[in-house]
Amino acid sequence: MILTQCAVCATELGLSLGKKCGRCSTRYCGAACQAQHWKEGGHDMLCKKIKKAGGAEQYNANKKYSEAVAVAAEACAEDTKGQTCYICTQALHWKTKEGLVRGCSCRGTAGVAHVSCLAEEAKILVAEAEENNLAQKAFEARWARWYTCSLCEQEYHGVVRCALGWACWKTYLGRPEEDFRRLLAMCQLGNGLAAAQQYADALSVQEAELSTLRRIGITEQAILGVQGNIANTYRALGRFEEALSLRRDVYFGLFRLHGEEHGETLREAGNYVNLLNQLKCFEEVKTLMRKILPVARRVLSESNELTLKMRWNYAMALYRAEGATLDDFRAAATTLEETTLVARRVLGGAHPVVASIEKSLHNARGLLAAATRSR
Ligand SMILES: [Zn+2]
Ligand SMILES: [Zn+2]
Ligand SMILES: [Zn+2]
Numbered sequence: 001m002i003l004t005q006c007a008v009c010a011t012e013l014g015l016s017l018g019k020k021c022g023r024c025s026t027r028y029c030g031a032a033c034q035a036q037h038w039k040e041g042g043h044d045m046l047c048k049k050i051k052k053a054g055g056a057e058q059y060n061a062n063k064k065y066s067e068a069v070a071v072a073a074e075a076c077a078e079d080t081k082g083q084t085c086y087i088c089t090q091a092l093h094w095k096t097k098e099g100l101v102r103g104c105s106c107r108g109t110a111g112v113a114h115v116s117c118l119a120e121e122a123k124i125l126v127a128e129a130e131e132n133n134l135a136q137k138a139f140e141a142r143w144a145r146w147y148t149c150s151l152c153e154q155e156y157h158g159v160v161r162c163a164l165g166w167a168c169w170k171t172y173l174g175r176p177e178e179d180f181r182r183l184l185a186m187c188q189l190g191n192g193l194a195a196a197q198q199y200a201d202a203l204s205v206q207e208a209e210l211s212t213l214r215r216i217g218i219t220e221q222a223i224l225g226v227q228g229n230i231a232n233t234y235r236a237l238g239r240f241e242e243a244l245s246l247r248r249d250v251y252f253g254l255f256r257l258h259g260e261e262h263g264e265t266l267r268e269a270g271n272y273v274n275l276l277n278q279l280k281c282f283e284e285v286k287t288l289m290r291k292i293l294p295v296a297r298r299v300l301s302e303s304n305e306l307t308l309k310m311r312w313n314y315a316m317a318l319y320r321a322e323g324a325t326l327d328d329f330r331a332a333a334t335t336l337e338e339t340t341l342v343a344r345r346v347l348g349g350a351h352p353v354v355a356s357i358e359k360s361l362h363n364a365r366g367l368l369a370a371a372t373r374s375r
């Protein structure tokens, strides 16, 4: 359920509380709101239409999908002017009359399409995978079409990702609650809403996803994955304390599950340390990085992007911490000099991470010079 509130007064109902309209499944906190909705809220006019669309959840998803497609086409109008869809070859969609979008790394005339056409392709590919009982890897490659461009292989972003999220959810929401495609679709919708910076809505979808997963008793691994997404959303909403506490849980959860050398544990350590730095928890950054950096350098290698970012975070904590000493400034500058060299070689001089590391190096050198002078 994405619709977790009373349709009249917005009381939170979770996945199962409240009362449903017997015909269309619209949910209410109780009989009073239901009666009011029928008499004064226009539900007497809409009930049949909602039932015909497949119930309240489906009706809502279809409506949100159309709105999201219109928003995406509008946002892409300038970029796609005078172009045609690479799937149906038309400028205007024959049936829906929707405009074109592009939300990936394709350039020139490549990658321009209708959201409907992209969604139709993904739907057909996944249906084929289901019919032929494809193994997990092959299934995942097809499922990726719901969020990845088949031409440039980059993930869709922004409002295009959001429209495809709604497309995906409206395609699979009618499946049984424990069907994994329905769960994956819920995840796509949450990610899509976050990509369009609709964080409050993203959070409510992710919370619904989490409670569904808990209810059907899914693996610890999957739960930690959703909690990681929720931590990102909390951070985007400025709810930093909750973000930090969840991030910590996810990191130690993965640590217990996979051990410190596992790729996912290390990636999560990177997220965790990044947030700690943002919240100025420099002592925690230092302690954590002294433990994890040797592992990252050994397992991922010195020139891995994640290792570079961790070293950068460590150096920043060194020079930004209250009471930082001359030795700290010196160590930070040295670390950043090394990191800059490797990052330039691996990522290229134009990479935004390189520019950010160089800026930190500049700051560290400034502080080191000032501290040396004042001695
Ligand atoms: Zn109510
Ligand atoms: Zn109804
Ligand atoms: Zn098309």
Ligand SMILES: [Zn+2]
Binding pocket: 104, 105, 106, 111, 149, 150, 151, 152, 153, 154
């Ligand atoms: Zn592309």
